[in-house]
Amino acid sequence: MAELRESLSLYRLLIAARVRAQLQYRTSFAIETVAAFLVSFLDFVAILVIFSNVPQLGTWSVAQVALLYALATLSFAFTDLVIGHLDGFPALIRDGNFDLMLVRPKGTLFQVITGDFQLRRLGRVAQALLVLGYALNTLAIDWTPDRALVLALTVPSGVLIYGSVWVAVICIAFWTVEGREAANAFTYGGAFLAQYPMNIFDRWLRRFLGYFVPMAFIAYFPALHVLGKTDPLGLPAVLQVASPVVALAAAVVASTVWRFAVRHYQSAGG
Amino acid sequence: MPLIELEGVAKDFVVHRSAGLLRRDRITVQAVRDLTFSVERGTILGYIGPNGAGKSTTVKMLTGILVPTAGRVSVGGLVPWDERIALARRIGVMFGQRVQLWWDLPLVDSLELLRHMYRVPADRYRHTLASLREALELDPFIRTPVRQLSLGQRIRGELAAAMLHDPEILFLDEPTIGLDVVAKQRVREFLIRANRERGVTVMLTTHDLADIERLCSRILIIDHGRLIYDGDVNALKERYGTERVLVVDLEEPQGPLEVEGGRVIKVEGPRQWIAFERARTNAAQLAAAVATRANLRDLTVEEPEIDDVVRRIYLETRP
Amino acid sequence: MGLDTLRLDWELARRGYARYAAYPAATIAGVFVNTVFGFMRAFILLALFEQRDHIAGYDASATVTYVWLGQALIMTIYIFGWQDLALRIRSGDIAGDLIRPVHPLRASLAFDLGRALYHAIYRGLPPLLVGALVFRLVLPADPLEWLAFVISVGLAIVVSYGFRAIYNIVAFWTTDHRGAMFLGAVAVNLFSGFIVPVAFFPDWLAALAHATPFPSMVQLPIDIFIGRATGGEVLGTLAVQLVWAVVLLVIAERLFAFGVRRLVVQGG
Incomplete structure (x- = not known):
């Protein structure tokens, strides 16, 4: 526990130092934040354009899809804020800089995660919050304690799921540097998939990216519960409240994969 | 008891060489073979040899970055790769060609973060930092982001970072590479002082014969993964130089x-x-x-x- | 312009091709990602046709064909952004390009055409083939339509180059070329018809898009392929692309000249 508190306070210091450094370049920061906002907004524009042609998408209304989109994007945006720099991890391995993390008195995963923090990524968070506001405002949700609880747990669970997927797939870099771009199919691909109703996708895509890589638990299942909507796929209702459990399981798998990969690095060497 | 001990240490690498688009051949490379030596506290040890001789591999095994294929290693009574974090608190490491400091942060912020990472008490930190600032002349650039420092300034910053938690052993990989004569001299003087005043044991790899002459009380020469010389510098120079x-x-x-x-x-x-x-x-x-x-x-x-x-x-x- | 210059263009284009051909593993990984996204985008747009048979003149096959052609164009025209020229300007390497006998923009365009050919073949065709195996795509029946499509893609590459060059040239004035690149990529994604066909847009947005060069990069070649433009319309479409190619290249050239003057007057 003391160990955790110490790590968190160290992380807070790291973030504070970074934010100070980034705010030195105000124009850069402003432009890149706005750009992040707009890039993220594009996906939602696509949804709006689709709904200007049809009233429903696989039984989901525009506000319902907006809720899916907002939950998925918010989870993705926070994950991106915390560990978006993991895209550069293969370069870290290639240049041998991972060695430096092994000679410091902290866990390697902690050091990798805290290795950067780009405040401009808040642009995406802002955009997702706006859409969430729109969705909650438009949908007449019949609030009950369990629905509120499920909604509150959705984004933290989503962050843990995305983060776990991200960490697990970048472990490929311990074996091959070229694997990075292929991993985008899981990270960015999964994030894109989660913005839409699972039931519009073909079965094998659902099984693979929805359940095996558990993207369906990021927004689809919890949204069904919050909306009191019948699952068009007819899957057991317990799945709709299972996201936190799935997230913890994903985290366990990811940290196991990470430890295995680091042990491989130490015995193979680079 | 010696501070560093190696006994029958070997390290093999399996390399995959691409043979065509998707086919790869597996080749085993013996980086280090049957390495046995020990180092007493207070030594400044020069660890030298041509490129690819196994110097870096040895240092990586001593610092817990790599696990040997065979043999026994003990550093300060610890098995490096098993007790990595406990060892990390007691050693300082500097790789001359790698940046350990946070690239985008001012040097002083990096040092402050390291103080927390290494759990250095506040008053001891103040004291150590003051003496490092003086010895390494950090003041003119301590508030500059690391990416704007010259190589010589950065190396001094890296040395300060490696010394901040008062390590017993300093592992340095090519600490003077790329520096001009004045900067090299400054680094050497700092290492000699750290060794005399704080009793720090230093193990350094280098290509620079002057580093060895001015610093090392003992040298080990390694070639093709084997130890081929163990003795003091003068004897070596008399015989071969x-x-x-x-x-x-x-x-x-x-x-x-x-x-x-x-x-x-x-x-x-x-x-x-x-x-x-x-x-x-x-x-x-x-x-x-x-x-x-x-x-x-x-x-x-x-x-x-x-x-x-x-x-x-x-x-x-x-x- | 002599034969020597054309010979130089050819050599540069070959280098552009070879540079990307050197990383087959990266190509395979990229094809995999583009293909996975292609499936997701196809299923999303197909869900629209559960309710209607036609949307703005598209049927299900035409829409799926649109998706896979779009995936094929991602790297061919660098939909998500490009900063090679900006990096040369920032690093000062551009000064070295200025003393060569060929205009730096022309050299960079020649290089980019070679690069685009590689990407069209190795990043574009494989996802398109996968799409054609899994879905029923609309294919041009007439060899002339194929020819028009190939010309149209060629023009799309030049138009995209002109626009990419413009947002790269801002690096002469600002250190924030990355921001300019992101904003440029946003405009391309939205108005080119890459994320959804321009015909699906509300009328006002479609009209706005058609007033810009962006549809020339994605939507117009696709229109030719899926037969939305036929006969004389094909020539009209190609003419629109040609005009935008010339306009953007001229703007890029003028801006570049201003940038160079600034570099010469104020130093790098």
Whole structure:
């Protein structure tokens, strides 16, 4: 526990130092934040354009899809804020800089995660919050304690799921540097998939990216519960409240994969 | 008890060499073989050898970055790769060509973060930082982001970072590479002081013979993954480093010069390389002899390269 | 312009091709990602046709064909952004390009055409083939339509180059070329018809898009392929692309000249 508190306070210091450094370049920061906002907004524009042609998408209304989109994007945006720099991890391995993390008195995963923090990524968070506001405002949700609880747990669970997927797939870099771009199919691909109703996708895509890589638990299942909507796929209702459990399981798998990969690095060497 | 102990240490790497688009061949490379030595507290140890000899691999095994394929390693009573975090608190590491400091942050912020990472108490931090600022002359650039520092400034910053938690052992990989003469001297003086005043044990790899001469009380030479020399610097120089080379530029090209005590080993236009034994003659006598036979424009003396020394030892020790 | 210059263009284009051909593993990984996204985008747009048979003149096959052609164009025209020229300007390497006998923009365009050919073949065709195996795509029946499509893609590459060059040239004035690149990529994604066909847009947005060069990069070649433009319309479409190619290249050239003057007057 003391160990955790110490790590968190160290992380807070790291973030504070970074934010100070980034705010030195105000124009850069402003432009890149706005750009992040707009890039993220594009996906939602696509949804709006689709709904200007049809009233429903696989039984989901525009506000319902907006809720899916907002939950998925918010989870993705926070994950991106915390560990978006993991895209550069293969370069870290290639240049041998991972060695430096092994000679410091902290866990390697902690050091990798805290290795950067780009405040401009808040642009995406802002955009997702706006859409969430729109969705909650438009949908007449019949609030009950369990629905509120499920909604509150959705984004933290989503962050843990995305983060776990991200960490697990970048472990490929311990074996091959070229694997990075292929991993985008899981990270960015999964994030894109989660913005839409699972039931519009073909079965094998659902099984693979929805359940095996558990993207369906990021927004689809919890949204069904919050909306009191019948699952068009007819899957057991317990799945709709299972996201936190799935997230913890994903985290366990990811940290196991990470430890295995680091042990491989130490015995193979680079 | 020695501070560092290695016994029968070996390290194999499996390399995949691409053979065509998707096919790969597996090759096993023996980076280090049957390495046994120990280091007493307070030593400044030079660990030298040609590129690819296994120097970095050894240092990585001692710091817990790599696990050996065979053998036993103990650093400060710890098994490095099993007790990595406990060991990390007691050692300082600097790789001359890698940036350990946070690239985008001012140096002082990096040091402050490291203080928390290494759990250095506030008052001891203040004291250590003050002495490091003085010894490494950090003040002019301590508030500058690391990416804007010159190489020499950055190396000084890296040394401060490595020393901040008062390590017992300092592992340095090519600490002076790329530095100018003044900066090199400053780094060496700092290391000598740290060793004398704080009793820090230092193990450094280097290509710079001057580093070894000025710093090391003991040297180990490794080649093709095997230890081929263990002893002090003077003994090495007496035995193997006695040959110097005088390089002379003549007014006009001519045939190899015949001079007492020297022998021409290479001729390239008007330039000639003359090898001589330091025990038999010296550069001044030789230059005077050359001047009587040809018009001399310029001359320089080449120190023996570490690679040459290693090659000579290797030839002698080969079975 | 002599034969020597054309010979130089050819050599540069070959280098552009070879530079990307050197990383087959990266190509395979990229194809995999583009293909996975292609499936997701196809299923999303197909869900629209559960309710209607036609949307703005598209049927299900035409829409799926649109998706896979779009995936094929991602790298061919660098939909998500490009900053090679900006990096050369920032690093000062551009000064070295200025003393060569060929205009730096022309050299960079020649290089980019070679690069685009590689990407069209190795990043574009494989996802398109996968799409054609799994879905029923609309294919041009007439060899002339194929020819028009190939010409149209060629023009799309030049138009995209002109626009990319413009947002790269801002690096002469600002250190924030990355921001300019992101904003440029946003405009391309939205108005080119890459994320959804321009015909699906509300009328006002479609009209706005058609007033820009962006549809020339994605939507117009696709229109030719899926037969939305036929006969004389094809020539009209190609003419629109040609005009935008010339306009953007001229703007890029003028801006570049201003940038160079600034570099010469104020130093790098």
